Amino acid sequence: MLRTIDLRGTRPTQRELLALVPRAATDVSAALEVVRTLIDDVRERGEAALLDQAERLDRVRPSAVRVPAEELEEALAGLAPDIRDAIERTIARVRAASAAQVPPPETTVLGDGAVIEQRWQPVTRVGLYVPGGKAVYPSSVVMNVVPAQVAGVRSIALASPPQAAFGGRVHPTVAGVAALLGITEVYAMGGAGAIGAFAYGVDGIGLDPVQRVTGPGNVYVAAAKRLVQGVTGIDAEAGPTDILVIADDSANADFVAADLVSQAEHDELAAAVLVTDSAAFADEVLERLAERVAATRHRDRVREAVIGAQSALVLVDDLVQATDFANAFGPEHLEIQVRDTDDVLSRIENAGAIFVGAYSPVSLGDYAAGSNHVLPTGGQARYAAGLSAATFLRPQQVIRYDEAALREVAPVIAALSNEEDLPAHGEAVTARFDRR
Ligand SMILES: NC(=O)c1ccc[n+]([C@@H]2O[C@H](COP(=O)([O-])OP(=O)(O)OC[C@H]3O[C@@H](n4cnc5c(N)ncnc54)[C@H](O)[C@@H]3O)[C@@H](O)[C@H]2O)c1
Ligand SMILES: N[C@H](CO)Cc1c[nH]c[nH+]1
Numbered sequence: 001m002l003r004t005i006d007l008r009g010t011r012p013t014q015r016e017l018l019a020l021v022p023r024a025a026t027d028v029s030a031a032l033e034v035v036r037t038l039i040d041d042v043r044e045r046g047e048a049a050l051l052d053q054a055e056r057l058d059r060v061r062p063s064a065v066r067v068p069a070e071e072l073e074e075a076l077a078g079l080a081p082d083i084r085d086a087i088e089r090t091i092a093r094v095r096a097a098s099a100a101q102v103p104p105p106e107t108t109v110l111g112d113g114a115v116i117e118q119r120w121q122p123v124t125r126v127g128l129y130v131p132g133g134k135a136v137y138p139s140s141v142v143m144n145v146v147p148a149q150v151a152g153v154r155s156i157a158l159a160s161p162p163q164a165a166f167g168g169r170v171h172p173t174v175a176g177v178a179a180l181l182g183i184t185e186v187y188a189m190g191g192a193g194a195i196g197a198f199a200y201g202v203d204g205i206g207l208d209p210v211q212r213v214t215g216p217g218n219v220y221v222a223a224a225k226r227l228v229q230g231v232t233g234i235d236a237e238a239g240p241t242d243i244l245v246i247a248d249d250s251a252n253a254d255f256v257a258a259d260l261v262s263q264a265e266h267d268e269l270a271a272a273v274l275v276t277d278s279a280a281f282a283d284e285v286l287e288r289l290a291e292r293v294a295a296t297r298h299r300d301r302v303r304e305a306v307i308g309a310q311s312a313l314v315l316v317d318d319l320v321q322a323t324d325f326a327n328a329f330g331p332e333h334l335e336i337q338v339r340d341t342d343d344v345l346s347r348i349e350n351a352g353a354i355f356v357g358a359y360s361p362v363s364l365g366d367y368a369a370g371s372n373h374v375l376p377t378g379g380q381a382r383y384a385a386g387l388s389a390a391t392f393l394r395p396q397q398v399i400r401y402d403e404a405a406l407r408e409v410a411p412v413i414a415a416l417s418n419e420e421d422l423p424a425h426g427e428a429v430t431a432r433f434d435r436r
């Protein structure tokens with residue numbers, strides 16, 4: 001079911017460990033060329049390209065890309081009461097946790113009349129992507145929109161693929177949740193074309209370019225986000241989901257198997273990795289996993305994910321080696337299911353989000369923990385962070401010196417500008433004093 005990587009009795013260097021990490025199968029670079037063509041097509045032909053791409057890739061041609069206001073209102077009115085209630089409870093939790101991600105402004109006084117202020121400025125306009133191919137993701141509307149609103153973003157556009165089952169409309173729950181959150185600019189467009197449309201804008205449908213594109217998606221979406229960087233900002237690539245569980249023999253094998261299946265359910269390219277120091281426990285998980293895969297609704301997709309080269313069972317000597325492997329893998333989701341969770345947690349450096357103990361499964365974070373489920377994949381947790389209010393904010397330093405404070409530091413500027421052979425820099429300071 002899961003291929004085995006046996007690290008027992010070995011001491012790989014960092015370089016060797018990184019080479020062992022099973023990431024190649026989900027590398028988005030293979031999708032870059034096809035994605036570039038789709039984005040160029042949208043830049044050249046605008047809405048017509050988006051409609052043609054929808055017909056080919058979503059198997060439906062929407063009547064228009066921009067979702068009319070009446071359709072959003074209808075979708076809001078049509079939300080089933082239990083779904084509306086679940087969404088409202090999720091919104092409240094995500095809003096509270098997102099508010100804690102907004103850093104306070106800081107003022108540093110470096111001397112009399114020498115002040116640096118640091119303020120956090122929201123990005124002006126953002127494009128939020130909500131996936132909708134193999135599954136639909138109303139929860140991703142909340143995870144994108146709420147932190148953007150908490151950060152104070154003024155202009156928010158949202159895109160989700162047109163659904164063949166709904167005549168080319170955005171899924172009604174996605175549209176309803178967007179309306180519930182007060183979003184009025186929604187587009188029925190998916191994949192790379194949607195990301196290109198956000199980055200470059202589309203004439204005739206009111207879609208102005210955005211300054212940041214965020215949100216999860218498949219390899220095509222992730223590859224498109226990689227390509228548009230430089231024209232617009234992104235969060236992280238947030239591509240096909242992965243989960244890595246560190247467990248010892250105190251863990252519940254069936255819980256672990258269920259959690260691996262839960263994330264493999266997203267995509268054939270999803271990665272499910274178990275790292276354990278107990279071969280007997282691993283055997284138990286493999287048994288439970290086989291049972292769960294056979295019984296689950298999307299069993300073909302899940303089976304493909306767990307037998308894929310991106311998934312693995314990693315056998316280690318001890319939990320120190322387990323955390324070394326996890327740090328090299330940089331999982332999107334890390335679960336720690338061991339006796340001494342704090343000890344393992346203290347060794348973890350790289351993870352998109354960390355789920356501690358038997359009662360914090362990844363699906364809790366997917367929906368209702370209050371944490372954000374849009375997280376870096378493909379090992380990007382080694383250097384990137386999950387979506388948060390901070391993603392939509394930029395720190396800006398505001399510099400305020402008075403005359404005496406500038407005079408005091410003038411010799412420093414003169415010395416350094418001379419050393420760099422940029423004397424006009426020093427003269428811009430001395431000019432202020434010489435003219436007197
Ligand atoms: N990392 C995260 O934070 C996170 C969160 C939620 C979901 N996800 C991931 O999001 C993904 C959702 O994928 P999905 O497919 O359901 O929806 P999606 O919206 O990401 O992808 C659907 C779009 O893919 C494009 N597409 C499909 N086939 C294509 C092809 N052959 N060539 C070019 N483009 C093509 C189409 O434009 C279509 O609209 C999954 O991989 C899931 O694991 C990640
Ligand atoms: N596990 C996904 C993040 O990788 C998020 C999600 C949304 N719905 C279900 N799951």
Ligand SMILES: [Zn+2]
Binds near residue numbers: 241262263266363366
């Ligand atoms: Zn999930």
